[in-house]
Amino acid sequence: MSNSIMLPVLLPFITGAVLILFVKRPMLQRIVAGLMMIILTGFSLYLAADIYQNGMKTLAVGGWQAPFGIVLAADNLAAMMVVLTCIVGLVCLFYSFATIHTERERHYYYPFYFFLITGVNGSFLTGDLFNLFVFFEVMLLASYALMVIGGTKYQLRETMKYAVINVFSSLLFLVAIAYLYSVAGTVNMAHLAQRVGELEQTGILQVIAILFFLVFGIKGALFPLYFWLPRSYYGPPAVITALFGGLLTKVGVYAMIRVFTLIFNHDIAFTHHILIAAAAGLTMLLGVLGAVSKYDFKKILAYHIISQLGYMIMGLGLFTKLALAGAIYYMAHHIIIKTGLLLMAGAAQKVTGTTDLKKMGGLLRTHPYMAWFFLILALSIAGIPPLSGFFGKFPLIVAAFQEQSYVIAIVALVVGLLTLISMMKIFMYAFWGQQKHTGDQAQVRVGKLLAPASVLVILTIALGFGAQPFFTYAETVAEELLNPAGYIQTVLKE
Amino acid sequence: MRFTREHDVMQRVWITVVICLLLAFSWYLFFAGHNRPGGGFIGGLMTASAIVLMYMFFGAKEAGRVMRLSYPVVISLGLLVAVVVGMIGLLAGDAFFTQYFDYVTLPLVGEIELTTAVPFDFGVYLVVVGATMAAIVTISEDED
Numbered sequence: 001m002s003n004s005i006m007l008p009v010l011l012p013f014i015t016g017a018v019l020i021l022f023v024k025r026p027m028l029q030r031i032v033a034g035l036m037m038i039i040l041t042g043f044s045l046y047l048a049a050d051i052y053q054n055g056m057k058t059l060a061v062g063g064w065q066a067p068f069g070i071v072l073a074a075d076n077l078a079a080m081m082v083v084l085t086c087i088v089g090l091v092c093l094f095y096s097f098a099t100i101h102t103e104r105e106r107h108y109y110y111p112f113y114f115f116l117i118t119g120v121n122g123s124f125l126t127g128d129l130f131n132l133f134v135f136f137e138v139m140l141l142a143s144y145a146l147m148v149i150g151g152t153k154y155q156l157r158e159t160m161k162y163a164v165i166n167v168f169s170s171l172l173f174l175v176a177i178a179y180l181y182s183v184a185g186t187v188n189m190a191h192l193a194q195r196v197g198e199l200e201q202t203g204i205l206q207v208i209a210i211l212f213f214l215v216f217g218i219k220g221a222l223f224p225l226y227f228w229l230p231r232s233y234y235g236p237p238a239v240i241t242a243l244f245g246g247l248l249t250k251v252g253v254y255a256m257i258r259v260f261t262l263i264f265n266h267d268i269a270f271t272h273h274i275l276i277a278a279a280a281g282l283t284m285l286l287g288v289l290g291a292v293s294k295y296d297f298k299k300i301l302a303y304h305i306i307s308q309l310g311y312m313i314m315g316l317g318l319f320t321k322l323a324l325a326g327a328i329y330y331m332a333h334h335i336i337i338k339t340g341l342l343l344m345a346g347a348a349q350k351v352t353g354t355t356d357l358k359k360m361g362g363l364l365r366t367h368p369y370m371a372w373f374f375l376i377l378a379l380s381i382a383g384i385p386p387l388s389g390f391f392g393k394f395p396l397i398v399a400a401f402q403e404q405s406y407v408i409a410i411v412a413l414v415v416g417l418l419t420l421i422s423m424m425k426i427f428m429y430a431f432w433g434q435q436k437h438t439g440d441q442a443q444v445r446v447g448k449l450l451a452p453a454s455v456l457v458i459l460t461i462a463l464g465f466g467a468q469p470f471f472t473y474a475e476t477v478a479e480e481l482l483n484p485a486g487y488i489q490t491v492l493k494e
Numbered sequence: 495m496r497f498t499r500e501h502d503v504m505q506r507v508w509i510t511v512v513i514c515l516l517l518a519f520s521w522y523l524f525f526a527g528h529n530r531p532g533g534g535f536i537g538g539l540m541t542a543s544a545i546v547l548m549y550m551f552f553g554a555k556e557a558g559r560v561m562r563l564s565y566p567v568v569i570s571l572g573l574l575v576a577v578v579v580g581m582i583g584l585l586a587g588d589a590f591f592t593q594y595f596d597y598v599t600l601p602l603v604g605e606i607e608l609t610t611a612v613p614f615d616f617g618v619y620l621v622v623v624g625a626t627m628a629a630i631v632t633i634s635e636d637e638d
Contacts, residue, residue, distance in 0.1 A: 001589055003583075003584050003589065003590050006584075006590045010577065010581075010590070013573070013577060014574070014577055017570045017573035017574050017577070018570070018574070020566050020567065020569065020570035021567060021570050023566065059589060059590065060589055061589060061590055061591050062583070062589055062591040062592050062593060063583075063588055063589045063592045063593075108566070
């Protein structure tokens with residue numbers, strides 16, 4: 001029992017509740033929010049280091065032992081995701097201080113921000129499938145609110161669609177849990193893993209596996225269920241898009257990795273090598289094609305989110321140690337990079353007042369730092385060594401060749417190239433060429449926006465140059481995932 | 495508000511009685527909740543329905559003056575009460591959300607069970623009242 005793993009959920013929850021009281025005083029809200037987020041980030045780093053050294057921690061909430069009570073379980077993967085959540089949360093929070101309008105702040109922006117972090121951290125830390133559903137809902141409710149705050153017509157329309165699709169997928173999630181409960185008689189993930197392993201692998205388990213795949217596919221925006229993402233991520237302010245693009249879809253991917261390494265790891269030839277691998281290839285390819293066809297800063301990046309998700313799922317689909325480690329490393333890289341890029345889109349929008357690439361140009365001359373930051377992030381996402389994107393894609397593609405999955409390896413390579421093309425398109429249109437914004441706009445200062453984002457730029461460089469230790473960490477995580485016996489034993493204490 | 499009928503005395507008297515009954519019953523439900531059907535959620539909903547009746551028959555202005563509450567603050571306090579009760583476990587060295595209970599004998603009442611689940615449930619109660627009322631009042635204000 002260790003109560004410490006409760007804190008990444010508890011701290012943002014209390015902060016959110018307290019911030020409601022100060023809603024009329026934006027300055028006080030910012031101070032409290034900033035302080036709490038810094039404390040939370042520091043604590044999550046400590047927790048991750050502790051878990052890396054001393055092994056995973058569990059907490060039976062309320063003293064009700066597993067598998068009867070709700071269990072929180074923090075292994076290395078969960079701890080890593082919590083750290084990334086906190087870093088992204090911290091960066092986006094400080095970016096919000098400079099960009100979020102006071103009117104939005106008065107409409108409970110910061111409380112919802114912290115409730116979102118609560119939901120995301122909770123989803124990573126829980127060891128109970130039904131509790132995962134609950135934390136998904138906490139996260140989604142906060143995300144509806146954040147998406148609609150400001151109340152422009154576009155936001156209202158797209159949030160409505162976003163809410164409907166998510167309510168539908170939550171319904172499917174509940175159905176899937178009910179199916180699994182009726183088959184295995186438990187909702188504790190470790191207990192489920194044990195019991196599903198003892199069962200005969202009949203058709204019903206495949207059906208349930210596919211149902212879970214659909215649920216997390218909608219949440220994580222995979223082929224063919226990603227249609228909701230580009231438009232709904234386009235409406236809200238850049239910082240919210242950045243937070244969502246960095247975190248929310250990854251919660252779906254995390255849940256999929258968790259469920260398909262822990263519970264549904266018996267029929268790999270079908271679920272992983274056919275279902276997930278095919279979805280991964282198509283997600284990558286169609287996502288990037290969407291990006292290549294668009295001429296809008298934010299929309300291109302939104303399509304890239306989809307495309308990049310394919311790489312993570314590809315690692316899960318190949319299901320070897322190297323591939324999973326690649327997927328884990330790629331997920332960390334992606335959360336950092338994608339948030340950074342979307343923050344750059346916000347900065348560019350603040351200067352030029354538009355996200356339409358054809359109306360932008362010449363930002364390199366007037367805002368050189370923004371341009372170089374963007375270039376580093378863009379090269380990283382395209383996979384140019386020695387930045388972090390390369391070390392994410394390389395092991396994935398090597399693993400694909402080792403497994404003789406040539407098709408998906410080639411798709412991944414082609415997608416990398418197309419990613420580079422679409423990123424260079426943004427760079428050429430928005431940063432090179434004739435200056436299209438006015439002299440006044442050229443004077444707009446974006447230092448307050450670039451300062452938080454610079455943390456992410458430094459991180460991607462660090463992740464690239466320090467690939468060896470980070471990748472060793474990812475391999476440790478992958479090893480844990482491939483041998484779930486340790487997880488099961490720690491949770492069930494047998 | 496549409497439903498306000500300033501001069502209908504009988505209606506007002508009866509509604510006042512109904513509101514009192516509803517509030518009393520909602521508290522009964524709240525306290526019944528620990529071992530029998532009821533609890534903070536249902537109690538909170540019923541209290542909210544009583545307050546809504548007040549808004550409907552006495553007008554938003556009058557009811558708002560009587561309530562003198564900002565509902566989001568009620569939500570916030572409810573959340574904090576619930577989580578602080580959960581944290582007793584943290585401070586006592588047990589797991590988070592551990593429930594403590596004891597049987598005590600009080601004069602007049604006799605033996606009753608005192609448990610930390612009740613203040614937790616009261617937090618839930620506050621959240622439900624606050625959330626329901628915040629939603630209804632916000633929507634009704636939209637009309638003007």
